[in-house]
Every structure is written in structure tokens, then in C-alpha cells.
Amino acid sequence: MDLLSSTPLACARFVTLKTTHGALPKSTHFLRSRFPTFSALMSPPSTAVLYENHGPPDTVTKLVELPPVEIKANDVCVKMLASPIHPSDLNIIEGVYPVRPPLPAVGGREGVGEVHCVGSAIQGFSPGDLVMMSPPSDGTWQTHVVKDQSFWHKIDKDTPVEYAATVSINPLTALRMLEDFVDLKSGDTMSSDIKHVLVITGDAIVQNGATSMVGQCVIQLAKLRGIHTINIIRDRTGSDKAKEKLKNLGADEVYTESQIDVKNVKSLLANVPEPALGFNCVGGKAATLVLKFLRQGGTMVTYGGMAKKPVTVSTSAFIFKDLSLTGFYLQKWISSDKTQECREMLDYLLGLIREGKLKYDMELVPFSESHMALDKSLGKLGSQPKQVIKF
Amino acid sequence: MDLLSSTPLACARFVTLKTTHGALPKSTHFLRSRFPTFSALMSPPSTAVLYENHGPPDTVTKLVELPPVEIKANDVCVKMLASPIHPSDLNIIEGVYPVRPPLPAVGGREGVGEVHCVGSAIQGFSPGDLVMMSPPSDGTWQTHVVKDQSFWHKIDKDTPVEYAATVSINPLTALRMLEDFVDLKSGDTMSSDIKHVLVITGDAIVQNGATSMVGQCVIQLAKLRGIHTINIIRDRTGSDKAKEKLKNLGADEVYTESQIDVKNVKSLLANVPEPALGFNCVGGKAATLVLKFLRQGGTMVTYGGMAKKPVTVSTSAFIFKDLSLTGFYLQKWISSDKTQECREMLDYLLGLIREGKLKYDMELVPFSESHMALDKSLGKLGSQPKQVIKF
Incomplete structure (x- = not known):
């Protein structure tokens, strides 16, 4: 039982070859990561803002529970704490943005969370670390995100989460x-x-x-x-x-x-x-x-x-x-191989934020009210501050 | 009489302090150069396309005879051979261009001619030299132009004049x-x-x-x-x-x-x-x-x-x-102190022209028909090739 006892906090190992998919469409994209191998480390299920087709974000998105996914050797599973809604996130859902994640997809591209568990080869992250997604990547509007360690940047635990969630784009x-x-x-x-x-x-x-x-x-x-x-x-x-x-x-x-x-x-x-x-x-x-x-x-x-x-x-x-x-x-700037340079600048900005030298308007919205936040972001309720989902 | 016998071809020395001005308005601008000093070297009279006020080029310009002007020590007097009509020349006359010569002014900013006579300090130019105006400067639509030697660039006598007249702008x-x-x-x-x-x-x-x-x-x-x-x-x-x-x-x-x-x-x-x-x-x-x-x-x-x-x-x-x-x-490019670099490029372009590697449409128009050329340049007669006044 050594193997199991070394499993990081709250992650489960499956010994079957299959898992359930709930009501999810069985697209190749989703199936790939949802057929765990023998004794795979698995994430908790994740509640997510999902869209299966492009269209108006307030009609094509729905809140669904996604089944656990496999955490591979170099993956980090993060319990999300906050993620903003940007106009570009809405454009991606509408299908009018050059970034086009394969469908179905979870919305959002920027956010912060706490490391929940890590893959077997991970050394730089531990459960409880505060991490932000950098560079931005698909699927932050969900409670648990599993991605390769290269997508996560560890930051000072004193950073206010709403700022950590929003610093890497605007x-x-x-x-x-x-x-x-x-x-x-x-x-x-x-x-x-x-x-x-x-x-x-x-x-x-x-x-x-x-x-x-x-x-x-x-x-x-x-x-x-x-x-x-x-x-x-x-x-x-x-x-x-x-x-x-x-x-x-x-x-x-x-x-x-x-x-x-x-x-x-x-x-x-x-x-x-x-x-x-x-x-x-x-x-x-x-x-x-x-x-x-x-x-x-x-x-x-x-x-x-x-x-x-x-x-x-x-x-x-x-x-x-x-x-x-x-x-x-x-x-384009980020994709030109500037991840390290980019993270140094994020650390600089987060330093300014912690010193109180950089601040901006935001409205924190509970995840359960994310549809209201979408409506506000779509301008249905007049001019509103940036909506930030808090999980 | 040594002084007089050394006078270049066809230029006259005045011994009076005044000259006539014909019907020209006696603006400070014109008077300055038209009060010769004792024993001044003078240009021939010059027939010019003159405008006294800004407005439609076909109505505000007139063909006038300008009296002789003084040729100072560093001046070169050039008998013009050809000068084009550019849209920018028309805009200058209209008063809608950033270049605004003091009024009254002679039209045109680009052209070629033959050295007629030179000031007492001139060494690099001799009567008969083919010279083009470089950098472009006001007043080329006239039979004789007197300007400081720095405005003239000596070129190969084999150069077709219509090209020499048009190479320095387009x-x-x-x-x-x-x-x-x-x-x-x-x-x-x-x-x-x-x-x-x-x-x-x-x-x-x-x-x-x-x-x-x-x-x-x-x-x-x-x-x-x-x-x-x-x-x-x-x-x-x-x-x-x-x-x-x-x-x-x-x-x-x-x-x-x-x-x-x-x-x-x-x-x-x-x-x-x-x-x-x-x-x-x-x-x-x-x-x-x-x-x-x-x-x-x-x-x-x-x-x-x-x-x-x-x-x-x-x-x-x-x-x-x-x-x-x-x-x-x-x-702007020329005024950034690039006269020499500019002239090297003009020589390169003139070389291509002489080799038949660079050619373009033009219509040569006798000076006496410059008003027709203006009308054509203004688009009154439909699409026309570049009009080049031939003196």
C-alpha cells in the first residue's frame, strides 16, 4: 500500500481502465484524457462552464460536472480559486476569435488556484501552493484544472487571489x-x-x-x-x-x-x-x-x-x-517563447499589487452565479466592472 | 574693363542701384533680391508662372516677365529646360500643403536646366553645365532661376531632360x-x-x-x-x-x-x-x-x-x-540633411534611365501652353500622363 499512501492529498488512484463520462459528448478530445491507464492518478470531478457549440455565450454555455481526469506524470491538478471573464473569452465562445479550442470546451483562459495534487514526476509544486496559469490556456472556468506543469507559475501566497487571477492578461x-x-x-x-x-x-x-x-x-x-x-x-x-x-x-x-x-x-x-x-x-x-x-x-x-x-x-x-x-x-507576444520573461514581469506586477501600487476595479462573483457574471460581461446590465468568478 | 570681360556669357553687370519691377507687386520678398548693389551681376529677365494669392491654380497663376535679379557670389543662374507639374505643386498654390513659399511666388519645385552664368565665388559650375534642382525648391516654372549653388546638382549631359526634370521626386x-x-x-x-x-x-x-x-x-x-x-x-x-x-x-x-x-x-x-x-x-x-x-x-x-x-x-x-x-x-526625408546621399541615389536613377532600365509616361508641353498643362494636371481633361513644361 506504499503506492497509495504516497498519493497526494485528495487525489484518487483508479485501478479500472474506464471511468464514467456523465452526459458529456464522447468526443475524441474529451475521451483521450478520460480513459485512465491502470493505477492512474485521478483528479476530483470538476464543475465547469462548458460549451459544445459556438454561439452567444449566455445561451451555449452550461454548468456541468465533469468526471475525474487522469493526472499524468508531469501534470499538476489545481483547485481553482478565481478566474475572470474577458471580452476575448466571450469572443472565443462565439467562435469569432483566432483562438479556437476543440469543442466541447470549458470557458476561460486566465486564473489562479491552489495545487490540489501533482503527477509522479513533479518536483517544483506541492499541494497548497498558490499558482496562476501562465501562459494563459483554455479551461479555467471550472473547479479543478489538470494541466502540464509548464502552464503553472507559483506565486507568493500573500497575493490577493482576484489580482493573481487577472494579472496575466490586462x-x-x-x-x-x-x-x-x-x-x-x-x-x-x-x-x-x-x-x-x-x-x-x-x-x-x-x-x-x-x-x-x-x-x-x-x-x-x-x-x-x-x-x-x-x-x-x-x-x-x-x-x-x-x-x-x-x-x-x-x-x-x-x-x-x-x-x-x-x-x-x-x-x-x-x-x-x-x-x-x-x-x-x-x-x-x-x-x-x-x-x-x-x-x-x-x-x-x-x-x-x-x-x-x-x-x-x-x-x-x-x-x-x-x-x-x-x-x-x-x-502573439507570449507565444513567441517568452514564458520566462513573461513570468518575471508578472512577478513584478504582483509585487506592485502587494505593495498597493497597482489596483483596478473588479467584481467578485460566486461560481454559482457565473451566468449573471456572463450577462454583465456581455453588457446586458450596462457598464460593469470586470467580472471575476470566485470558486 | 577686366571685370566686365570676365562676366560669364549673357549676364549683365548693373551700375545703378535700382532696376525695374514691371507690374510686379513690390513685396519685401521680391524687392530684397531686386535692388542690386553697385556693379552687381544680374540675371536675364525671367518669364514665370507666378501667383500672388493662394487659390485654384488655373485662376490664380499668370505668366509674367520678372525683371533681372542679382546673382550673388555663391549663386548659379540656370536657364531652365524642363520642369514637371506635380499634384503637390498644385496643392502648394492652393495653400493646402505644408510647404508655403512667401507670396508672390513662382510655381514648381523640381526641374533641370543649363547653367547660364555663375556668381563670383562659384568654382564647381560653368556655363553650359546640365544641372538639376536638388533638393527640390520653389520657383522652377520660369525661364531663368537664380539660386545658391547648394541647390544645384551637375549631371551627365547625355541625360534626357524630361527625365532629369522629374527624377528627384517621384x-x-x-x-x-x-x-x-x-x-x-x-x-x-x-x-x-x-x-x-x-x-x-x-x-x-x-x-x-x-x-x-x-x-x-x-x-x-x-x-x-x-x-x-x-x-x-x-x-x-x-x-x-x-x-x-x-x-x-x-x-x-x-x-x-x-x-x-x-x-x-x-x-x-x-x-x-x-x-x-x-x-x-x-x-x-x-x-x-x-x-x-x-x-x-x-x-x-x-x-x-x-x-x-x-x-x-x-x-x-x-x-x-x-x-x-x-x-x-x-x-521630410530630404530635409534630414541627406542632400549628398540623395544626390548619389539620383545619379543611380539617372544611370538606370540612360541605360533604358527606368522609364515612365510623360507629356512634354511648351512653356507657352503651361495653362493647358495646368488644366490637364488638375484633371479637367480626364486622366493624363504627367505634364512636363519644356522651356
């Missing part, structure tokens, strides 16, 4: 976008009461969708480098409150779209330099506003299209204002 | 755009009958406005490097003839806009690789067609906007197709 996007496109000059970050005579003025950036999680991170990460931010938000009820919130995070300027409806947007800038870099996650008119603020030779990076409208650019903006437009896709 | 734009944005892989340039087994396939580019002078040069300069070209032209009467012409210049593929109205444009490419670089001088739908052809991670360079419509780009083209958009403005 905050990392903000950090990369500030670093990868324009060599921004950092400025003086000292508080005004201890400033010397010599004050170094940092560069500036401009962004739309500033209330988004990426937007909030951009403001704070820029502030840490003494880089000014000009922030554009939608006109809506509560925009004054949103402005105040962003200013409290360190935003230099916050304008609603209608406030920028002036001939010379540069007149709004006061003491903030003309921005060298702009971020667009909206498209349409909001993208044009970013372009208007940019300085000669500036660059706009598109990383989202919330308004579902294209970006329109005048010929003279290219020729005479010498603007460049490009895009950012985190998935 | 062909140079084509050359720079092929070099400056994407590191294009050159391909095999041998004719098919002497090809080895190993054929190196060069990269490809795609361009709209392919019948333009820049477009014609792009095709030929690319061909010289074994780079494939996909060319988009407007749907119009005679497009078959235009296609044939471009193919004769070396174009791999030529499509009218309506021919590209298919779901998968890549299916049109046959054996030509997906292009890494695109050139847009039209805007609107024609720019979208260039974007459609570009390969993942491709770059589109905008250098003109003939359709007067903006460029529209989808969010997914930035994020998932990873396209980059930028602009090219020759004036």
Missing part, C-alpha cells in the same frame, strides 16, 4: 504596450514637496477606454515612471465619478469624448507634453481622438475594438503628421 | 519606399531561359495607383531586385491597355479594383508570394484593397491620397493580422 498588456513601441522618456516621480529645482518632464501617452482594466493599469504603470497620461472616456451618467477615480489612480488629464470636440485638442493639454504614444481599445471616433492628440511622428497601438467600428485615418496624418499605427496582441 | 520616392520600411528579400533576376535549378523567390509588394509615375518606378525598381509587384489600378476605359503597359514594365500582376472584389484576394496571387509591403497613394477603398493583400505582419505606407478619402482599417487587421500603417513624405 496588466501585462498595459506593461508591454508602455515598453514595446516607443522609447518613452521617464520623468520625475517625486512628490511635489520634495522636488528639486531640476524637474525632469517625462513623455506623455494618450488612451481611450481609460476606465478599462488595461486603461487603469496604464495610468498607474505610467505614473510609476513619471510618464503623463491623457485619458479619454465615454460620455455617460457617472462620468464625473469615473474621472475622479482615474485621477485618484494618477491620471493627469481625463476627458469625455464630447469634451474633446474642439478644433485644437492640443489647447486642452496645459502642462502635459504632446503624447508620443496612444492606445486604442475602442475604434471609430474614439480612435480618431487619440490620433488628434498624438504629436508629430507619434504611434497609435490598437489592442481592442469595443465600439466594433474601424479606425479611420486621414492621408495627411500619415504623410505630414508622420503617424504610425500598429496593433498589440498579447497572445 | 522616382526617388519609389526607391526610398522600397528600401526604408521593410527589409525585402531580393530574388532571382535572371531571365527564365538561363535559370538554374535553384531559383530564389524574392518578396512581393502590392500598390494601388500603379499607373502613377511613382507606381511605374516601383514596378521597375522592384523588378531590378527580383521583387514581385501586385498592382491595383482604377476601373476605367482603357484599363486593359494600362494593364499591358504595366506588364511590359515588369509588373507581375495587375488588377482593376473591381477584379479584387472577391472574398479571398489571396486566391488571385497564383505564384506570387503574399506581399510584405504595400504602397497607398489613393486612400478609401483602394487602400483597403492593399491591406487585404498584405501578409501577416505586413506594412502599408501611404504617400498620397488621390481619392481624397481616408484610410479605414479594421481592429482585427491591427491585432490579429498585425498590420502596421505608416506614411512617407519625401520632403
